[in-house]
Amino acid sequence: MTTIEYTRGDFQSDQEVRWCPGCGDYTILASVQKFMAASGIVKENAVFISGIGCAARFPYYMSTYGMHSIHGRAPAVATGLATARPDLSVWVVGGDGDMMSIGGNHLIHALRRNVNIKILMFNNQIYGLTKGQYSPTSEVGKRTKSSPMGSIDYPFNPMSLALGAEATFAARTLDMDTKHTVEILEAAYAHKGSAFVEIYQNCNVFNDKAFIALTGKEDRDSNRIYLEHGKPIRFGQDMEKAVIFHNGEATIVDAASVDETAILVHDQTNMTMAFALSRLSHSPTGPTPLGILRSDDSRPTYDDGVSAQLARAKATKGDGNIDDLIRSLGTWTVK
Amino acid sequence: MTTIEYTRGDFQSDQEVRWCPGCGDYTILASVQKFMAASGIVKENAVFISGIGCAARFPYYMSTYGMHSIHGRAPAVATGLATARPDLSVWVVGGDGDMMSIGGNHLIHALRRNVNIKILMFNNQIYGLTKGQYSPTSEVGKRTKSSPMGSIDYPFNPMSLALGAEATFAARTLDMDTKHTVEILEAAYAHKGSAFVEIYQNCNVFNDKAFIALTGKEDRDSNRIYLEHGKPIRFGQDMEKAVIFHNGEATIVDAASVDETAILVHDQTNMTMAFALSRLSHSPTGPTPLGILRSDDSRPTYDDGVSAQLARAKATKGDGNIDDLIRSLGTWTVK
């Protein structure tokens, strides 16, 4: 494979981008295009599969192969494609409704199977396309058109759900933070197996400022907990906060109040630790972990498993012959 | 409500039980009937909803109200029933395929919503009714009719999945251990909200001895880790093993090798601890936690939330009047 030099523009399609001005989706699109150009992925081998929703219009704006499928089914479509064509780089894009409401089952099964697909969930905590009903990541009490007295649905914590579904890669990033987004995309791509990336995305029309605690000038430094493998978890304006394990739970403390050795050193291969970190925030209104919660390359991928069985079958039985197959139960002849 | 004295027989229906002789489902049926008789639940208020599968024939054998619905949808049917009729005691029964394969999405949504339903998953790690294909809880490498070269699907850990989906109650028990089963059913019933109970169930026809590590005379004592709230976690023939937290993970050690205080004291309200314990075994071939991993009554239930909003709406707006409603946008008169 010769390396081709791409620019961001090489990944822009000829279609007008039709999201609302100011929508976080624009920034994510730019980050993905930037990542793609530098990734080394040959353009014709990249495929973006989506469901339905604002986020799910994404494939139209990428000049790669793509499918804007139906609501919730993108992980399943992608599973078939990646299984059939392990030579491709298959990406799934969708919103929180698409992935966690109607598509929840396909998401968790794709994760447990460890199919080699990269799943980007744009979480705006709302149904954008259908004009603003609460989603499975909306906070309790949220008033929307379908919950005029406030939602009583307790939301998922997408990181916890993905980990509970055996995700081998689970990470979180923020639309605005393009640098971090690109880093996470690189890691997801490098990971062997399915990668689940939650991207907090501002819907400035139906759910503006849902992530203000992480994006607002005043709060963002004190609320963004950037995780780095092998590093003690510290954060805050002056790194004055730290995360420790206390009573079996990850807990935030003043760094000064604990011994340096008590501070949790992030180990992205440790499933329980990843889950513990996911519990630090349920909705991003306070300190919230960003980055790779889990990345574990030790589990074989589904598509490799399929390919290996095919190869083994051919090696032991030889290439199938249909004329022999239909005679394999024994034949007789009528003269 | 007057308490009625029931016997187990009062919960047996007139239908012949048609499972294979020796199937673990019989023992579970007996446990449920025993529990019911003593539970204080008025018979006509109990409803059993199931999907499709061997396990899902369950409602026919209970003399309560019941519905044998369609494959995978029982948690959703039950959600509707419990929301409409919070006065009832709604139970869901199904197999590992019914609940975690086709029904996975409804399961996780019922759990996050905390609908007041009690979900019993009979996990035999196989599709019984359709004659023995691997299920989402079957181990990797399993050879079945649909996986002649061995399954390459990494299985769910049902406890981890339930917890990742925000289950407020998650417990595990064993078909054979009727005493423990009844205890867990009691706790599930007492819990406010949705309860997820995984019951390891032997399918002696298509997956015999899957749980032999927990049921075989030789191994069972060394492999059953019975969890009790507030108690240090010790197990083994002579309680010689213990569970501690090590590197952020629950780990099994020789009790003698650690300080008594290092032994994990089970706290069923602690989500991270519950998750950590769920990771002690992925398939029950070695030491496996049994009992209540999580039980937390602090989250309001979905059906209570619905009822409260209805009551509040009536209190503020008064009982709805249809004649006023259709005139609420203003009217005019043609003479």
Add this chain to the structure above:
Amino acid sequence: MSTTIEDVEPEFLDKVIIRFAGDSGDGMQLAGNRFTDASAAFGNDLATFPSFPAEIRAPAGTLPGVSSFQVQIADFDILTAGDEPDVLVAMNPAALKSNLADLRPMGTIVINTEAFEERNLAKAGYETNPLSDGSLNGYKVIEAPMESLTKEAVKDTGVSGRDVLRSKNMFALGLMAWLYSRPLEPTIEWIEAQFGKKPEVAAANIATLKAGYNFGLTTEATKNSAVSVKPASLPPGEYTTISGNLSLAWGLIAGAKATGLPLFYGSYPITPASDILHELSRHKNFGVRTFQAEDEIAAISASIGAAFGGHLAVTGTSGPGLALKSEALSLAMMTELPLIVVNVQRGGPSTGLPTKPEQSDLLFAMYGRHGESPLPIVAASSPSDAYDAAIEAIRIAAKYMTPVLLLSDNSVATGSEPWRLPERDSLPDFTVRFATKPNGPAGEFMPYVRDPLTFARQWAVPGTPGLEHRIGGLEKEEVSGNVSYNPANHQLMTDTRAWKVANIANDIAPVAVDDPDGARTLVIGWGSTLPVIKAAVRRVRNAGMPVAHVHLRHLNPFPANLGEVLRSYERVLVPELNNGQLIRLLRAEYLVDAVGLNKVSALPFKVTEIETKIREMI
């Protein structure tokens, strides 16, 4: 790729009146003029009515400062700019306040939400915010934070300072262009010509124009698409103006009330059905429970659960969602529980054209289940008719213990018309009587004992002592309801389920033929084509040619006299917004050589299209 050519549609409209209103600095005259030009380029007849502030320099944001521009567009010769606007664009509270009274009931209001903050509200004399105090309930409101969207849109164009917000009128204009399918090109050309020397201003205006258009597209905004042809004169009575989604929701509340049961509505949002969910969720004081499910399968499954529990259960959706409900609907049929499945049809197949009208789910409603699974189908013919159709669906469901499909479509749902209200206290009585006593020989309850007249089984709800029983999706033994593999029983149950539905033909009104002059040609339709067919028939008759008209409310079973009626005409025309669905049912059932007039272009029929076809046939 060009921006908008692909999206342009020569929209059919009998007439529409649009009023742009804002502060005098908001550029409303310009927006109005551009919209007018784009429509003229399009071949419509037009009349405009600009209105400027009386004071030259009234303070911004106040009532005297409001400037407005009204345009009437029509398919036919018009002389005035019309009276009541159908759509009001309100750029600020003052514009809303001074124009709202003119807007027709159920009209559309496009709101620049960001102008609705305290200072502006106060200037306009509002004490509470009309966006949240419920005072706009009678309208269809499209909210957009136009200022920040404009700012974002022009971000990279180079304009700055005061110029940034200048182009927000273009946002409003773009959004109206989406709603009324006007081309953007003429406006873009005009902008380019106008601001040739200031390319950044031109770019800003174009970017905002497109942003408005795309906002409509992206958020699946639908216009009021019903073509309402007003009768020459309205019969006496009390009236309101109503849209179909609202009247359908109210009909559900009313129908449930008539049965004496609480209403349960399980749904997953989908255009154009979501508003039924929104409306019902506002009426919890009627004991209405709304359940926003994780998907359409859960929505219908939960509704089946609620029906088992004795609620009047309804699940609503549009085409793709109906597809997902198919398996569970078959379960509801087998368990013979009452359930209403509302399907607001939209352009198909697949995701199709979510905001467009089409009548292409009839055969799907009829045959869209595996096995022999017959269900009654009721269709709403107009926005106000949706109320009655909902009540009728509930009557059938509760009386016959069966799921019922209730078909609406985008035109019915989002269109509106005057509705002559039923008298107070005139709600029919469909009181449901649950089983209270065992009906079996051994004192047990047998769920498949049937009423000899309706073939309905008894409804026994959990919580009733002594009636414990189990139902499910495997074939049921007659009477006992136990699982049965008996062949004769399967035949009997299959036949019974078919008879039960067929028999409803005796309990619905025979078709009323509108045939004043003894015609030899019959036009037969269903659903939202009613007003257009009516108008076409009127025109033909006015031209002195007799033609008869039948419009079906019941698509399954057909009214008992339908075959006879069809056979009494020499020629039968079936206009449908699909490729021929009702006509297939009629041909198969009655072997009449009916002729179809079909249109699948995401547009309603034009009166002339039907008129021409009738004339051709006569």
Add this chain to the structure above:
Amino acid sequence: MSTTIEDVEPEFLDKVIIRFAGDSGDGMQLAGNRFTDASAAFGNDLATFPSFPAEIRAPAGTLPGVSSFQVQIADFDILTAGDEPDVLVAMNPAALKSNLADLRPMGTIVINTEAFEERNLAKAGYETNPLSDGSLNGYKVIEAPMESLTKEAVKDTGVSGRDVLRSKNMFALGLMAWLYSRPLEPTIEWIEAQFGKKPEVAAANIATLKAGYNFGLTTEATKNSAVSVKPASLPPGEYTTISGNLSLAWGLIAGAKATGLPLFYGSYPITPASDILHELSRHKNFGVRTFQAEDEIAAISASIGAAFGGHLAVTGTSGPGLALKSEALSLAMMTELPLIVVNVQRGGPSTGLPTKPEQSDLLFAMYGRHGESPLPIVAASSPSDAYDAAIEAIRIAAKYMTPVLLLSDNSVATGSEPWRLPERDSLPDFTVRFATKPNGPAGEFMPYVRDPLTFARQWAVPGTPGLEHRIGGLEKEEVSGNVSYNPANHQLMTDTRAWKVANIANDIAPVAVDDPDGARTLVIGWGSTLPVIKAAVRRVRNAGMPVAHVHLRHLNPFPANLGEVLRSYERVLVPELNNGQLIRLLRAEYLVDAVGLNKVSALPFKVTEIETKIREMI
């Protein structure tokens, strides 16, 4: 409730030969006699052939120790106990070994698995275990651990020691009673009479009998239900005996091979389609990928993904699963990707009667999608025909870039018959040529450029440089494939999709009418009724009355000459195992006053039923 009355069915069988074989201590004579009596009580004609070990005390488990009992049951007078058994009950390896050679190809073997352990295998002279070495591939094997199931069944009856396993013959008998729908009552009565003095032995025998019956019921065991009427003589050629699920699976492999594409099969297990998944998963050396999905929606979605990737994708299921696939199938239609959807019909609606034959999904296949969503439908008429039907479905799908519905049913799937094999190297060539070059004016790839003859669009697969493009479920602009809201385009695309399917009528064989004598009455059928209709037609003709027969492979579009054929007969009879589905399509399409003969009792037609109806009509 009585135990079994509900489940008894007066099964229609032309004839079946069953052989019980086991060790002389296994009670096979008794089992055989009881089965015979239960069948006699049932009104069948019978002939039996018991066979005892030659040696009085041959060692247990050895070949000489095998005892067997054969019974032939038929609907008509029979004189001998038959030649080749259809079913062999083998209680141990020796019984299998000494009887297998007699069993007919594709026959059913009921195995007591627990007897197949090393010692017994050795005694019978087996070197490898026939249960796992593949030597039973040509049969339908039902395995049951009869010993432990018997032990469990009798646990509470009080028997102990050697008596415990004594009743395992009753397990085999009960299982056969399920498979052939014999009543249990006569046997229970006999047991009670026989063991009156040993109530615990009676109880043990009854418990085991029921356990065997319930085992069949619970695990959805199906008998070979096809009624195969052998032609008087077979044409010369090489033959094998094949069941429909197998031949369909092989046809898929062959058809994919013909296209030159790898086969992808996405499925979720469901009776009676699961065996297609099982069979395909065994042939990975053909490059076949099988994907056991989490549900039917994922199964079809993954198949669509594989199709997009250039695989020959197939998804298989039965009724309830087809319902779940409806929405995604519409996406496949809109994206115009080739895809085969196999539907093995079973008794419906809802969960219905999963192990029973029915033809009640035809209208669902035809109309089971929202919007205008036409798809070709191909049906298999017999077990061997399923091979050809699968190849034909693939031909159409690949050539026309369209999903195709391939209908089978329980009779075709689980039945078996002699199959004249195609010559070696006779596989047709359907080689698919993917797009390799841009086709747009600006050097881009336009996915909706169509072939002028087939209307098929081009298939460009990811990985091909320069052909990057996007497809999806929103309406597509002709040629470019961009999203389009244009009305004229929607009409055009709707029409094109309809034409594309209708046009296939010109590419399929005209219907061949079997009418040697110039009849005035035509019988027209589809699917698994073929052999029965053929036999009925033969009988009528033998009685000297002319009657014509047409059997349809293509249900949509119909062959081009069908209308003409239908109109050339005075009377048309349409026998179907449903409430009248093909007949509705024929009446709507051709306005012929056809008459239906319908049966929905989970049983195939009897030859006499059709014969009588034809005689009535002539």
